[in-house]
Amino acid sequence: MNSPESLDSQPLEALIIGAGISGICIGRQLLQAGFKRIAIIEKSNDVSGTWLENSYPGCGCDVPAMLYSYSFAMKKDWTRKYALQPELLEYFRDCAEKFGLYPYLRLGQTVTQADWSDAEKLWLVKLQSGETLKTRVLISAVGQLNRPSIPSLPGMDSFQGPSFHSARWPKDFDPAGKRIAVIGSGASAIQIIPELAKTAAHTYVIQRSPNYIAPRNDHFYSSAARFLFKTVPGLAQLYRQYLFWSHEYLIYLYRKGSNWNRGFRSELVRKMRSRLPKALWRTVIPKYPAGCKRVLLSDNYLQSLSKENVTLCPEGAQGLTAEGVQLSDQTVPVDAVVYATGFESHPFLKSLQVTGREGALLSEAWAERPKTYYGIATEAFPNLFMLYGPNTNLGHNTIIAMIESQSGLITQCLQAMQRKQAQSMEVKSDAIARYDAQLQENLSRLVWTEKCGNWYTDQTGHIVNNWSGTVTSYRRQTKQLREEDFQFS
Template sequence: MGDSIRSLVEGTEVRKRPLRVAILGAGAAGLCMAIKLQKSGIGDFTIFEKAASVGGTWRDNTYPGSGCDVPSMLYSYSFEPKPDWSRKFAPQPEIVEYFEGVARKYRLLPHIRFNTEITEARFDEAAGLWRLRAAGGEEFEANVLISGVGQLNRPAFPKLEGLNDFKGAAFHSARWDHSVDLAGKRVGVIGNGASAIQFVPEIAPKVGSLTIFQRTANWCVPKADRPFTEAEKARFRAFPWLVKLQRYLTYLTLERNYLAFVQGSWFGKLFERAALKEMEAHIKDPVLRKKLTPDYPAGCKRILLTNDWFPALARDNVHVETAHIAQVTENAVKTEDGVSHPVDVIIFATGFESTDFLAPMKIVGRGNAELNHVWAHGAEAHRGVAVAGFPNFFMLYGPNTNLGHNSIIFMIECQANYIAQCVEALQNSRLRYLDVRKDAMESFNRTLQKDMQKTVWAAGCSSWYKTADGKVTNNWSSFTAKYWWEMRHPDFAEYTLVGA
């Protein structure tokens, strides 16, 4: 850092100035960011949450069997361990309860404006302020804008001819309609990804018939899940270091799994063999087994952890349909082979609009540049957190920070630490704003995309990790340890620093 930059950022003669921070979203990312700001001595922040409670995607995904595929000890903040998780992989209600408890313990609730959805944010370059507008028309100002809305918050729906003519109930798994009684009903599930493998085994014994309209087969491996015993929980409470040890060992185990996502790796072949062995143990019908065998390398799409998916598919009242859907009628789903599948209920398990980061929110930076236009050919950011031309704007769980092998909470903490240091620099200096340099951002992304070509995520299959053009915009391209190392401290030489 040059002397002139150092005088702006670290000038000891400069008093801390008032600084207002706006955080979008009260999910895992937004809560973490708020706590990191508190610990940095920055208390003037507001979390804008469009819903009436905290929890983000875990608050929204209440479908039967909803739970996490990352071990509980690691799917929690490092600074707020939980010694009494009920299971190795926590169910959705317990995860929401955890985040609600965090919000209360760190006294974040007074900082949250619930039922306030920010629809537009514009940067006022002269004032160095972000001017926010909510759906209800309210307007707010902030020196710093931080998005914690993540990648999995807007359900994706397929465009199906005739869907409006359907007379039965139809809903997305992420907006589960609990008023619909599925007992004895003919149910059609469109999609077979991470949500479907959790709720299908739950509803299959209750429904009359269940047809799964499969787009592509999944690589599914056994889930090493079980309840924690009362003795284990007692030991975790009595000896906090055991929780830290369990967390560390879990991290190392998952970090090793990145090797499975390197194209052509022997470790990836181990995953494939484990998945095929699991399927063969439960699926005896050779026709069904062929339908369920993927034709792409393991990891190109999300590897799914489950113990009850294949047994559910082997049930007499469950049918897997691989023909593409042609249209929806009043009471059926018709496939391109001409077969009509009668259904009373349609459940969409079709994931999220994951590559349209921050949409439909309108973010306008310097020179009236609109973020969605800047990202027209695929979202990218500097280290996943900053975008050139959008000063004092940061993201958590932004482009290329998702994982296929470890805990996103770990990544969020790395980002929150980095962003908190940037906000501290603004507070402790004469800076009006920080704006990451375009050349620094482009250099970072060239390296990232080059590394990405070595992974299975860049292989030929389509997935929610990448755009229709094939650009991987969601996943980090290496070990999380590398990301942690690069995010320990901001390099302000990568930024344009503009004084007051």
């Protein structure tokens, strides 16, 4: 098998940025399709992306593990319904090894700039090391949630204790006996706080805004169940299909102003009240429509708020002092501060300067909002493809299903270029316009457009992260490449 090191004298067929879930998927697809002159550039020292970078206490997935895995590489012996970070990391590492991707990886390297050469019909990709690689096709697999977002609070630099983002959790940090402030109450926070409450002297939950939280109903699989999944033909696949369709219908609960959505909220409120003391109902249960922000899953977060060594601070942090966190009416002394404040979900490809045809800058082209073709391609940037790009995130099902569809379509693009002996392909403006018009119409019907401060919405008020329908509809629309939507040259 060729490795990218042996291909320095000729352009790559494809260069993939990122070796997370998307990079592993498209790498496997391209190799299987016969594209061997590829390289995968990864800034970290190993594969797996999110599950390599996040290792905080309680870190795990909020999608069932049997569904949060590749359909073509099912793991049938997951230890529990919702896998934790170590098991997920092991799975994606194993996949990269099984797919034969490690020889194509360039680990610990960062792409800083990508320029399209109109003359050569190639992408010139610059690395932080100063090296420049030439590639016919450039594929972004950097994901949406990998740039930690830390709020700018007065006095942050004056705090004397350790402070860090949840995605940068120090391996040597021991919470035992410490007073800890967790700023944030979102997806990471609700996993961290119950774990801290076990050993920390006191945990302060600094909540900016509440979230709907449903029971996760997590459990370990029995040895008998794992044995049956591995040995009974089709059983694991059948269970995966059950999980898929039980999640797929949830998108209909997000219809704005619908009885479905009102009923969804009523059920969430009922379940939250059953796990909270009445004194916390007003501050912990949201008033905005259910689903406007991602509905979180936890079996123990709400209960942890009632522990003697946990204090909810619903007014948010006003700033930091040398010794603690300043609230609206007091300063709470703490030994450490954890920023469980999520990620910068847009602008897309912020850390990378991308220059397309005739000097077009991607940052300028998307200054108002990103307009793409199914999240994988955009006008004026030939041979540039994206995975988990704009408007391809989900609020109801497994993102891996979307990534598989995108990988399949991108592979078809490379095959079409090869078949036509074309040096470049670029999506047509009218194809983008048709797709975007339908996308915006569909998005307007969903609760994500309500004002709740979700991370899907950009500064212009547009939903730029989420897909507007079912996974099934996306699969259907991207199953076969429509060559008439592209210009080949």
